Amino acid sequence: MRVILNPRHAAHSPPHEVDNGTLTPPCDVPGRLAAIRAALGRRSGFTFEDAPPIAEGAVTALHDPAYVAYLREASAGLRPGQAVYPSVFPYGPAPRVRGGKALRGAYCFDTFTPITAGTFAAALGGAAAAVRAADLIAAGERAVYVLTRPPGHHAERDRCGGYSYLNNAALAADRLSRLGKVAVLDLDVHHGNGTQHLFYDRADVLTASIHGDPARLFPYFSGFDDETGTGPGLGFNRNFPLPPVTDRDYDPVLAAAVELVGRFRPAFLVVAFGADAHADDPIGGFALPTEYFGEMGAAVRRLGLPTAVVQEGGYNLDVLGGCVAAFLESLAADG
Numbered sequence: 001m002r003v004i005l006n007p008r009h010a011a012h013s014p015p016h017e018v019d020n021g022t023l024t025p026p027c028d029v030p031g032r033l034a035a036i037r038a039a040l041g042r043r044s045g046f047t048f049e050d051a052p053p054i055a056e057g058a059v060t061a062l063h064d065p066a067y068v069a070y071l072r073e074a075s076a077g078l079r080p081g082q083a084v085y086p087s088v089f090p091y092g093p094a095p096r097v098r099g100g101k102a103l104r105g106a107y108c109f110d111t112f113t114p115i116t117a118g119t120f121a122a123a124l125g126g127a128a129a130a131v132r133a134a135d136l137i138a139a140g141e142r143a144v145y146v147l148t149r150p151p152g153h154h155a156e157r158d159r160c161g162g163y164s165y166l167n168n169a170a171l172a173a174d175r176l177s178r179l180g181k182v183a184v185l186d187l188d189v190h191h192g193n194g195t196q197h198l199f200y201d202r203a204d205v206l207t208a209s210i211h212g213d214p215a216r217l218f219p220y221f222s223g224f225d226d227e228t229g230t231g232p233g234l235g236f237n238r239n240f241p242l243p244p245v246t247d248r249d250y251d252p253v254l255a256a257a258v259e260l261v262g263r264f265r266p267a268f269l270v271v272a273f274g275a276d277a278h279a280d281d282p283i284g285g286f287a288l289p290t291e292y293f294g295e296m297g298a299a300v301r302r303l304g305l306p307t308a309v310v311q312e313g314g315y316n317l318d319v320l321g322g323c324v325a326a327f328l329e330s331l332a333a334d335g
């Protein structure tokens with residue numbers, strides 16, 4: 001399987017996150033990518049290539065150009081080691097955005113997702129990897145893996161959050177949607193709010209996400225099962241919120257989500273893949289064993305669809321690579 005790397009990922013290495021008023025160590029660290037790269041390198045069947053660069057115009061079809069410009073300019077204004085966080089978020093009946101502090105809150109929905117000097121370069125490199133994967137799938141590859149960070153599935157049209165700045169999986173899906181219907185299956189333990197948001201009114205892209213119940217897990221405000229789309233997109237978004245479960249209770253839900261994808265009859269599939277539903281993940285709370293990620297890969301393989309897999313979360317460096325390898329090896333298996 002071809003693995004498309006984000007060559008700029010390490011430019012984004014936030015010094016910390018802010019949680020409940022406290023500086024905490026960052027979860028999305030460069031070592032995540034290195035751990036996955038090493039695990040795949042120990043196995044046969046994976047080839048690695050850097051994504052060729054893309055122009056900013058490749059992401060402004062989906063993301064708000066003013067938001068993308070904000071990310072670029074905010075990054076450009078920082079020295080190494082600096083990070084900017086929002087302190088005030090939009091409020092009132094007609095919030096207006098005039099100055100820097102308003103921009104920070106208008107374009108970001110949490111305090112976990114700082115902008116640093118290298119953030120824009122890293123995010124654009126991830127988008128480039130997703131675009132490259134989509135083009136390879138469109139050209140006839142059966143399965144391609146996008147190995148990138150920062151993640152993307154929480155990024156909405158004009159807002160970063162949840163460690164995500166540009167929505168890599170959505171960019172791949174949107175690109176493929178020019179050629180046929182696309183399904184996005186989100187297996188990260190957190191709801192893919194950004195992807196849902198970007199396609200909420202579209203019938204040509206089905207979005208399905210299995211995740212921790214937002215009543216108790218990030219991103220808290222979305223991912224409930226009554227969010228099903230709007231306008232022409234009504235019925236083309238499906239959420240499967242779960243309490244913290246083991247593989248036994250996850251499995252029937254995975255089967256239901258996969259069946260939903262199959263019934264949609266897409267030409268292409270994009271998997272937003274996270275390993276943070278693993279039992280040992282520090283923030284997910286779920287209880288899946290490493291081997292079960294192989295079952296997930298097998299379930300996706302049985303759909304028989306050309307598939308781009310895009311890396312999202314997964315924060316235990318000791319198990320992350322094994323989960324990714326198990327998923328991809330099953331996805332690529334014969335038969």
Ligand code: Q9C
Nearest residue numbers: 019112151162163218312313
């Ligand atoms: N300090 C993804 O998995 N919660 N994003 C942080 C711990 C934010 C997860 C709380 C979780 C964001 C792509």
Ligand code: ZN
Nearest residue numbers: 188189190313
């Ligand atoms: Zn996650």
